[in-house]
Amino acid sequence: MDSQWRKSSRSGSNGACVEARHVQPAVEVRDSKDADGPILRFSGDAWSTFVTGLKR
Template identity: 70%
Template sequence: MDSQWRKSTRSGGNGACVEVRRDGQAAEVRDSKDQLGPTLRFDAAAWSTFLSELKR
């Protein structure tokens, strides 16, 4: 897993952000304000589908 958490470049800096880290197998998503809190994990296919739908 890429240990680097990343925020969207479109993040407004208002604190209401999510962060993502991923590798070829999965993506994890967390609340940037609660970095020790729970994460959501998506397999690579589900993450790819999610990103494709966002772009539509």
């Protein structure tokens, strides 16, 4: 992941999506419908743990 915002390829067309981007050393997440709204920031370790949990 780079500094561009990206949506999951599995996102539907209903607009209820989140976007993520990698900003060293963190990962940022936002609501795709509110690009100027709040951004959540997670450490790389926390993001990896989250993604691993999703894959289970």
